[in-house]
Amino acid sequence: MADETQTRRGPVLIEMEETRGPGPAEAPPVPDVGGAAEAPSGRAMQMAATLAARRPSRLARWFWGLLLAVIGVVVTTAAWNFVLGLIAANPVLGWAVAALIGAFVLVAVAIVVKELAAFSRLARMDQMHRLAEEAVVEEDLAKARDFAGRLAGMYAGRAELEWHHARFAERKDEPFDAAGVLALAEAELLAPLDDMALREVEAAARQVATVTALVPLAFADVIAAMTSNIRMIRRIAEVYGGRSGTLGSLRLTRAVMTHLVATGAVAVGDDMIGSVLGGNVLARLSRRFGEGVVNGALTARVGVAAMEVCRPMPFGAGRRPRVTTVLRRALTGLFGEGTSTPPAG
Numbered sequence: 001m002a003d004e005t006q007t008r009r010g011p012v013l014i015e016m017e018e019t020r021g022p023g024p025a026e027a028p029p030v031p032d033v034g035g036a037a038e039a040p041s042g043r044a045m046q047m048a049a050t051l052a053a054r055r056p057s058r059l060a061r062w063f064w065g066l067l068l069a070v071i072g073v074v075v076t077t078a079a080w081n082f083v084l085g086l087i088a089a090n091p092v093l094g095w096a097v098a099a100l101i102g103a104f105v106l107v108a109v110a111i112v113v114k115e116l117a118a119f120s121r122l123a124r125m126d127q128m129h130r131l132a133e134e135a136v137v138e139e140d141l142a143k144a145r146d147f148a149g150r151l152a153g154m155y156a157g158r159a160e161l162e163w164h165h166a167r168f169a170e171r172k173d174e175p176f177d178a179a180g181v182l183a184l185a186e187a188e189l190l191a192p193l194d195d196m197a198l199r200e201v202e203a204a205a206r207q208v209a210t211v212t213a214l215v216p217l218a219f220a221d222v223i224a225a226m227t228s229n230i231r232m233i234r235r236i237a238e239v240y241g242g243r244s245g246t247l248g249s250l251r252l253t254r255a256v257m258t259h260l261v262a263t264g265a266v267a268v269g270d271d272m273i274g275s276v277l278g279g280n281v282l283a284r285l286s287r288r289f290g291e292g293v294v295n296g297a298l299t300a301r302v303g304v305a306a307m308e309v310c311r312p313m314p315f316g317a318g319r320r321p322r323v324t325t326v327l328r329r330a331l332t333g334l335f336g337e338g339t340s341t342p343p344a345g
Helices: 002-008 043-053 058-089 091-138 141-154 159-171 178-214 220-239 246-263 270-277 281-285 287-310 323-331
Strands: none
Touching: 058 091, 091 141, 091 178, 091 246, 141 159, 141 178, 159 178, 178 220, 178 287, 178 323, 220 246, 220 287, 246 287, 287 323
């Protein structure tokens, strides 16, 4: 019995079946649930671009148009009856109110005229752009010199281009081909304006990145991105001489954003995230800073597209700004050392 008890107290060996599950080496890795969701995506800029590029339906346009017409008729009739009643009750006060309303109408007419002039300037810039494209495609020297003459006349009154304008006047007869004439006009007359426009793009990218990174309020980054981009596009148009009013700025903004959305330029891919965040330690440590840098990059991309739209001629070979270079200059010193120097974005 003692031997039997001692045998029972020993270790018990259990035979396993031949079929086994995967060992530690063959087990699949644990999925990273939050990794993809935490990657910066530039949500604010993508939403702002989508909202700006969205065109209302025909039914919605009819609705708002008719609503504004009805409100205008009601307000005008009420004001007219109010003034007539006031004149009957108190002639002096009634005519004073009538004079105020007349002054308001004159200011409204002046605003309408200003908006029409702004649309005329935008149409002239579009015409110049088409003329330059025709000169490049057809290699027509006469069209190139015609374009260069119009460009010089358009910028003749700009004080910041006085020296450049004189230099262009001295050298305008040197090139004997269309490409040479256009390259000279671009180098002498548009290069200084490109630098001014790039400074506006850098300022907007810096502002959007800062607000996104430091303001945690919901939709604050979307509002900041939209207002900054509209203001940036308007200032870029002013730099190139296509100064636009309120409606013209909205038209330009929708044109730029529609182009970017259609071409997928506001989408953030893995290559862009790696390029933008590659040299920025804070952006890699904090999702908010990462979102700020990516939104700044998308703002810079919108700015370069706005320069292409507002310029009186397409960019020549090698003159189109690199988005990553613009972003690095905008964010240097803001989030550490800025970004690295990746390939052109």
